[in-house]
Amino acid sequence: MSAQVEHAEPGIFQKYLWATDHKIIAMQYLFTGMAMALLGAFFAYGFRMQQGFPNQNVPGLGLITPAKYNALVTMHGSIMIFWVAMPVLIAAFGNFLIPLMLGCDDMAFPRINRLSYQIFLLSALVLLSSFLVKGGPFGGAWTAYPPLSASGAYNLTPIGATLWLLAVALEFVAFLLGGINFTVTTMNSRAPGMKMYDIPILIWMIILANVIFMASVGPLIAGAVMLLFDQTMSTGFYDPTRGGDPLLWQHLFWFFGHPEVYVVLLPAMGIVAEIIAVFSRKKIFGYKTVLYTTWAVGFLSFVVWAHHQFVAGIDPRMANIFSITTLLISIPVTEMVFLYIATLYGGSIHLDTPMLWALAFIAEFMIGGVTGIFLGSSGTDIYLHDTYFLIAHFHYTFVPIAIIAVFAGLTFWYPKMFGRMLNETLGKIHFWGTVIPFNVIFIPLFITGIAGDQRRVYNYAQFAEQSRPALQHLRTTSTIALLVMLSFQLVFLFNFVWSLRNGKSAGANPWRSTTLEWTVPSPPPHGNFAEMPTVYRGPYEYGLPGRADDFLPQNVPE
Amino acid sequence: MSASAKPIANTRSATGIPTARLITWWVIASEIVIFGGLLASYIMHRIGHPEWAESASHTLTWAGAFNTFVLLTSSLFAVLAHKAADAHDGPKAAKLLRLTTLGGLIFLCVKGYEWTIDIREGFVLSSGGFWSFYYTLAGLHGLHVLAGMIIMLIVAADAAKNQELQRVECIGLYWHFVDIVWIFLFPLLYIAR
Secondary structure, three states, X not given: OXXXXXXXXXXXXXXXXXXXXXXXXXXXXXXXXXXXXXXXXXXXXXXXXXXXXXOOOEOOOEOOOHHHHHHHHHHHHHHHHHHHHHHHHHHHHHHHHHHHHHOOOOOOOHHHHHHHHHHHHHHHHHHHHOOOOOXXXXXXXXXXXXXXXXXXXXXXXHHHHHHHHHHHHHHHHHHHHHHHHHHHHHHHOOOOOOOHHHOOHHHHHHHHHHHHHHHHHHHHHHHHHXXXXXXXXXXXXXXXXXXXXXXXXXXXXXXXXXXXXXXHHHHHHHHHHHHHHHHOOOOOOOHHHXXXXXXXXXXXHHHOHHHHOOOOOOOHHHHHHHHXXXXXXXXXXXXXXXXXXXXXXXXXXXXXXXXXXXHHHHHHHHHHHHHHHHHHOHHHHHHHOOEHHHHHHHHHHHHHHHHHHHHHHHHHHHHHHXXXXXXXXXXXXXXXXXXXXXXXXXXXXXXXXXXOOEOOOOOHHHOHHHOOHHHHHHHHHHHHHHHHHHHHHHHHHHHHHHHHHHOOEOOOOOOOOOOHHHHOOOOOOOOOOOOOOOOOOOOOOEOOOOOOOOEOOOOOOO | OOHHHOOHHXXXXXXXXXXXXXXXXXXXXXXXXXXXXXXXXXXXHHHHOOOHHHHHOOOOHHHHHXXXXXXXXXHHHHHHHHHHHHXXXXXXXXXXXXXXXXXXXXXXXXXXXXXXHHHHOOOOOOOOHHHHHHHHHHHHHHHHHHHHHHHHHXXXXXXXXXXXXXXXXXXXXXXXXXXXXXXXXXXXXXXXX
């Protein structure tokens, strides 16, 4: 299929607001996700200030009341997972890179793609609208356990709770549409010659993430309908006094919620794989083994969910089984990390900013993984459950995924997206200014958690058994580190905007990379490829001896 | 969007499966887990609450049985429409699709009649665990019937002009899925005691 197709440049409205071009939709997802990230960060600032400096006026938010604290925590969690990690990692990178890396002109179904973003935008607006209603936004935690979430009499945010639920459900619909489109495009629309094992690892990871998402979210959609009816039509699905069962929600939620961890982890792992191959000038060590471990992770992710419910009154024999499966899943993930380290071994390593982020991902994520063992074992979890140890563990997995890997991907593909290079010096300042404070935020929280600090307590001083004034300096340290980390994000925002005009011109292939997106101009034109490419080999032909150039792009015949 | 404006990505078939059929199967797969989650929740509750059998005995089994017959018959028309589309007979496919839609309409009318009787007897969504599941499951299924009917009429309008005939098969696949969901719902909601 090498016939050239004419692609007319569309008008402004068509191009930016009603676009079907996958690159524009990627930018819509990216910028919506980044805007929501600023909001999520602002909320974290709010409740951390309350922890660091209890009951003082917080600049920009005023006094944090218990209700406000709950709303901030809930919205921070929901936004960062559903409106930042998902749209940026999967939808923005997926939309931008899938057609480019596979060598085709767009998604297989461009209008479904557009619909996906429109529903996503609607979901974000529904969520934001909950800030304007009576009672304010939902404050029953991002996990929304009934009966708290099911009854306005308990959560005191009857409208906010329903809007939250609707927003999440719409977001699921958006990602189902997008994910199915991604999957079909990858299965069917690859360039001639691109076999299953010639697909770049990132694309594999995004597709497997979408399949996991699709297979796990269905029961929660059903669960959301039931919760919606409990909230608005006085059914009793989750009400034990009327024949319902609140544990049912926990099962449905975590049957999705735990695979969701891997839904966002896999694209991050994929981004890191692309980057370490390019910046160590080596073939990915064990391409197929990476995929096998990914499949194993995907399968196991469906049989670990109840490790979130060890203290919820489940049968202890069940707890044993879920402890074992949880420990099992660490094996393929660890193997994946080992494969990445083996790729670095003996490579010609270039420490450009994207590579720094990629290496930081591996290092920080390992801390998250190792601390997960304590929470996945039912014995230790009963003590550590719902303490700040859990908060610190979760953020040692999630910040590497949603922040560090995203920065790795953004600094790596920025030249392709916008045609200019980011400033390296500013990039490195931003890197160290993010990664160091990140550790200073969460290492103290491991300690306060082990000492017994429960999460979701807005002021320890009001609870005699929780107060522990000796730990206050750790809570305050964490808050100050957060302020430092947030202020360093200004460096990135400045670099991002400044380089759009003033960055060095990137050229088609600034990182000397092999995959197909680097064979087209930066930024790629509408329709992507002037002539549709043919693929001759796998994606990681680096460090080739006896050649003028040390790499061989996928589309160049020998 | 005319056929010539489709992206190259839409016209390729690396798996050998037509892209339209492939995406239909993925949509159905994603729907299976939605209904699967709801049905699994219902079955678990039903096992835990033998007393729900009393509520279930109030359902109109004969109406459910008639609806099963109607849906299965409409699926037959969907198959014949696919056959006609394969023979490039768009107008005939369109006619058969409209007959399928008629089946969906009869199904929904019977459903409406049934629910009216149920509600008059005092059994509403919040009348108890069984009724909550009964209305939620059948309601979600009914929405799928309705959506299928709307899409089918759009596909039929194109097919009548001999356009996008590949869609006849796809909407047929979807209709069979909706049919099969009902095959699960009927015994679980009406017959199980």
